[in-house]
Amino acid sequence: MTNTWTKRSALLGGALSFLTVAATGAQLQNPPLVRAPQQPIPVIPPPISVVLRPDQADLLVRVLSQAFTHGFEPEAFAPDAVAPLLNARDGAARQAGQAQLVALTLRYARAVHSGRLPPEAFLEDWGLRPAPYDPGPDFVQAVNQDRLRPWLDSLPPPYTGYQTLRKGLATYRDIAARGGWLPLEGGPPLKLGTKGDPRIAALEARLAVEDPTVAVDAAPVFDEALQQALMRAQKRFGLNPDGGLGPQTLAALNVPVDLRIGQILANMERWRWLPQQLPSDRIQVNIAAAVMSVFHDDAPNLTMRAVTGRPGDETPMLASTIHSIVLNPPWNVPSSIAAKELWPKERASPGYLARNDFIVIPTGDGGSRLQQKAGPKAALGLVKFDFNNPYGVYLHDTPSRSKFASFSRLASHGCVRLEKPIPLAKQLLAADPAWSPEVVDATIAAGKTVRAPLAQPIAVFLLYWTAYVTPDGQVNFRDDPYGWDRELVLRIAAATSSAA
Numbered sequence: 001m002t003n004t005w006t007k008r009s010a011l012l013g014g015a016l017s018f019l020t021v022a023a024t025g026a027q028l029q030n031p032p033l034v035r036a037p038q039q040p041i042p043v044i045p046p047p048i049s050v051v052l053r054p055d056q057a058d059l060l061v062r063v064l065s066q067a068f069t070h071g072f073e074p075e076a077f078a079p080d081a082v083a084p085l086l087n088a089r090d091g092a093a094r095q096a097g098q099a100q101l102v103a104l105t106l107r108y109a110r111a112v113h114s115g116r117l118p119p120e121a122f123l124e125d126w127g128l129r130p131a132p133y134d135p136g137p138d139f140v141q142a143v144n145q146d147r148l149r150p151w152l153d154s155l156p157p158p159y160t161g162y163q164t165l166r167k168g169l170a171t172y173r174d175i176a177a178r179g180g181w182l183p184l185e186g187g188p189p190l191k192l193g194t195k196g197d198p199r200i201a202a203l204e205a206r207l208a209v210e211d212p213t214v215a216v217d218a219a220p221v222f223d224e225a226l227q228q229a230l231m232r233a234q235k236r237f238g239l240n241p242d243g244g245l246g247p248q249t250l251a252a253l254n255v256p257v258d259l260r261i262g263q264i265l266a267n268m269e270r271w272r273w274l275p276q277q278l279p280s281d282r283i284q285v286n287i288a289a290a291v292m293s294v295f296h297d298d299a300p301n302l303t304m305r306a307v308t309g310r311p312g313d314e315t316p317m318l319a320s321t322i323h324s325i326v327l328n329p330p331w332n333v334p335s336s337i338a339a340k341e342l343w344p345k346e347r348a349s350p351g352y353l354a355r356n357d358f359i360v361i362p363t364g365d366g367g368s369r370l371q372q373k374a375g376p377k378a379a380l381g382l383v384k385f386d387f388n389n390p391y392g393v394y395l396h397d398t399p400s401r402s403k404f405a406s407f408s409r410l411a412s413h414g415c416v417r418l419e420k421p422i423p424l425a426k427q428l429l430a431a432d433p434a435w436s437p438e439v440v441d442a443t444i445a446a447g448k449t450v451r452a453p454l455a456q457p458i459a460v461f462l463l464y465w466t467a468y469v470t471p472d473g474q475v476n477f478r479d480d481p482y483g484w485d486r487e488l489v490l491r492i493a494a495a496t497s498s499a500a
Contacts, residue, residue, distance in 0.1 A: 015260055029231050048106075048136045050143045054099055055081045057086050060105050065151050068114050069166060070156060071265040076496070077108045102139075109135035115260070115272040121491045127391065130273045133424070159278075162271040164469035169264045170474070172257060181209045182256035190245035194222040203245060209234055210474075227451035228308045237288055240407045251476070263467040263477060266485040269492065271466065275319075282459040285395075285416055287315045288466045288478040290409035292418060293393070294427065302427060307398070307409045307417035315414050316481050319461050320387040322395075324453045325425050327443050329384040331372040331384045333358070334392065337413060353397065382444050383421040387426075387460050395460070397421040410481050416462070431455040 003100070039496060052060070057236045060079070082104065085097025089270075110116075114130035120131060142151035156162060175181070184202055194200065200220040207229045208214040213227045231241040237252040245253075250423040280298045285291070294302040309315035333342065353360075357373045372378055381397025391414065400415040403409055422440070429435035432455040443450050452456045466478045466485055480486065 001211045010095070033273060038140050044175045048102070049141055049391060050140055052101070052143065054086075056103060056113060056143060056146075056247075057098065059102055059148055059152075061086075064101075064104055064108055067112070068320050069110055069170065070352040071166075071169060071268045072108075072111065073496075076111075079104060079105050088142050093430050103497055104109060106139060108140065109133075109152075111447075115269050116492050116495055117269070117488070118495055121495055123487065124485075125314050125482075127316050127318040127389070127392075128270075128273050128461070131275065157274060158276060159271060161465075161468060162268060164473075165264055165271070165467065165475075167473075168259065168467070168475040169268070173259050174280075175209060176261060181206050181253075183254045183256075184245075184250055185246075189224055192222055192224065192227045192243060196220055197222075199245075200226070203253075203275050208354050210236075220432065232474075234296070236474055237472075238407060238476070238478045244427065255477075260467075260477060260487055263485050264475065266488045267465055267467040269488060270317075274461075278461075279459040281456075282461060283395075285315075285393065285460070285462045286316070287464045288464055288481060289370060292416065294424065302424065304419040304424075305401050305404045307412050307420065308412040309412050310410045311483075313483050315393065315412070315416060315462060316389075316391045316394075317462055317464050318389050318391065319459065320389050321457045322387045322428065323457045324386050324451050326386060326449065326451050327382040327425075327440070328374040328382060328449045329378065329380045329396070329445055330374045330449060331379045333370040333372065334413075335369065342370060374447065381417075381421065383425045385421075385424070385460075393462075395421070428454055428456075428458060 002467050015424070016446045052121050061083055064077045064079045068074045079101060082097050082100045085093050086101065088094050088097065110133055113135065114133045119129065138151055142148045152447050182205075184204065185199055185375040187197075187199060188374060190199060190203065192199060198220060200222050201216075204226055206212060207226075208216050211229055215225070227243040230245065231243045233253065234241040234243075234249055237249070239248055239252060278298075280295070282295045284295065285306060285308070286293075286295050290308045292306045293300045293305050321498065340359065357368050357375055357377045359373060360368050362368050365382055370382075375401060379398065381399055383397045388396065393415045395416045395418055401419075403417075405412055406421045422444070426437045429440060429452060432452075435452055464482070464484055466480050467475060469475050
C-alpha cells in the first residue's frame with residue numbers, strides 16, 4: 001500500500017516537500033521542494049483598542065519573531081513589516097503599526113494556545129477538540145497590568161510532552177539544514193557478523209545522524225556496537241529490537257527527515273487540543289503505539305500493551321470518563337460487523353454462530369440483532385470498561401492473547417483491547433470496599449454479568465501520538481497508520497491559506 005504525503009515546504013516551518021513513502025520499504029524519492037509564495041501580511045484592525053508602550057511592543061515583536069519555534073511557518077506571524085511602522089515619525093503610521101502588531105499577537109495567541117484548525121475542519125474521528133479561546137480580554141488585561149510576558153508564556157500547552165517536542169523540532173530542523181540523511185539501499189538483511197558489505201558503512205553513518213553516541217569508522221563490519229545502535233533505533237521506531245536490518249527497519253530509517261519534521265509538527269498541534277490541565281488521575285491510550293497507561297497523581301503506575309483499531313476501523317481520539325465496569329460482559333454485535341463478518345461465516349459454515357455462543361435477539365422494529373453470550377468465547381473477554389462517547393467504543397478484555405506479543409497491534413474494530421484488564425479493574429474498584437480483589441475474582445468466576453459503578457470515576461483519553469520524546473531526550477516515532485498526520489498538515493495548510 002502506498003502512503004502519499006503531499007505538503008507545502010513553506011507550511012509549518014518550511015519543512016515538508018512532496019513525498020511518496022512506500023510502506024514496503026521501497027526506495028524513497030524526494031522531488032525538488034516546491035515553495036509557496038509568501039503572502040503579504042494584511043492590515044487587520046484589531047478587535048480591541050490598546051496603546052502599547054515601546055517596551056511592550058518590542059516584547060511582542062521578539063515573541064512573534066520566535067513563533068517558528070512552535071512549528072509555525074516563519075512568515076505567518078513575522079513582524080518584519082510591522083516593526084518599521086512602530087518607530088515611524090508619522091502618528092498615523094505608528095497607530096497602523098500597533099494595530100497590525102496587536103492583530104498578529106491575537107492570531108498567534110489563538111494558534112499557539114488551541115491550534116490553527118477551525119472546528120469545521122476536524123475529521124469526525126478527531127473527537128478531541130480544543131476549547132474555544134478568545135485572547136482579547138486576557139491580552140488587554142496583560143497590557144494594562146504590565147503582565148505581558150507571563151501571559152505570553154502561559155499560552156502554549158503546559159506539558160513536558162509539548163516542550164520536548166519543541167526541542168526535537170529544533171534538532172530535526174538542524175538535521176534537515178545539514179542535508180538530512182541518505183536513503184539506505186535494499187538487499188539481504190544485515191546482521192551481527194556481516195562483513196564486506198558497503199551498506200554497513202552507510203548504515204553506521206545513517207544511525208549517527210540521530211544517535212550522537214554512534215562512532216563512524218571506515219571498517220565495513222557489522223559488530224556488536226553497530227548492532228546495539230541499530231537496536232536503539234528500532235526501539236525509537238516501535239519495532240522489534242532484533243538488531244538486524246530487515247525490511248521494516250530499512251523502511252523506518254528511510255523515512256525522509258522532512259516527513260519526520262511533519263510528524264513532530266502534527267503532534268505539537270494535537271497537544272494544543274488538550275485541556276490546559278489534565279486530571280492527575282487518568283487513563284491514557286496512545287492509539288498509534290497501542291499502549292495504555294494509568295496515571296495516579298500525574299505519574300504512571302500501570303502500563304500495558306493494547307490492541308487498537310486497524311486502518312479502516314480507526315480508534316477515535318476522544319476524552320471521556322470511565323463510569324462503570326462490566327464483569328462477564330456479553331457482546332452486542334454492531335450491525336456492520338454482523339453483516340460483513342459473522343453472517344457470511346454462518347452461511348459458509350452453518351452452525352458457526354451457535355458454536356461460538358451467538359444468539360439472535362428480535363428487535364422492536366421486526367428485525368433482529370446478534371449478541372454473543374458472556375463466557376470463555378466472548379469477544380469482550382471477562383471485563384469491559386464503559387465510558388460515554390458517540391463512537392460506541394470502550395476498553396475491554398479479549399480471549400485472543402497472541403496479538404499482545406506483536407510489535408504491530410492495530411487489529412481491532414475500533415475498541416481498545418487490554419493486555420492486563422483484570423489488574424486494571426481491581427485498581428479502579430479499590431475505592432469501593434464492596435469490591436475487594438477477592439469479590440472481583442469471585443464475581444468473574446461465577447460467570448454472571450454484573451455492572452460495577454465506580455466510586456471514583458476516572459478520566460480517559462484516547463490520543464494519537466506518532467512522535468514523542470522519551471526521558472533520554474530521543475524523539476521516538478511511530479507509523480502514521482491512519483494517515484492522520486498527513487491529513488492534519490493538509491487541513492492546516494488549507495485553513496491557513498483561506499485565512500491569509
